[in-house]
Amino acid sequence: MERVIDCPVCYDTDNCFEDVQENYSSYLCFHCGFMSDSRYEISSLQLVENLKKSPHDKRLDVENAKEYSQYEFLKACKEMGITRDLKQNA
Numbered sequence: 001m002e003r004v005i006d007c008p009v010c011y012d013t014d015n016c017f018e019d020v021q022e023n024y025s026s027y028l029c030f031h032c033g034f035m036s037d038s039r040y041e042i043s044s045l046q047l048v049e050n051l052k053k054s055p056h057d058k059r060l061d062v063e064n065a066k067e068y069s070q071y072e073f074l075k076a077c078k079e080m081g082i083t084r085d086l087k088q089n090a
């Protein structure tokens, strides 16, 4: 189950999600890249700082890819020149 929460880092109220699992919750903010997990100490500022310094970990890239497919896939394709190539071949 996924629900929107207030981001503890950038305080965005629309783009930070809590994904509630059976034994823990994970958190991901699409605005600032914050991600955490209830198995960690969420209140640890040190952890938050570490997360800020490494926003491009593998899992975040997966989430970004998912977001691209939902909202910006065509835009991303254009940026990479894919849609232009498709038109030329059509």
Ligand SMILES: [Zn+2]
Pocket (backbone or CB within 6 Å): 007, 008, 009, 010, 011, 012, 016, 029, 030, 031, 032, 033, 034
């Ligand atoms: Zn945030």
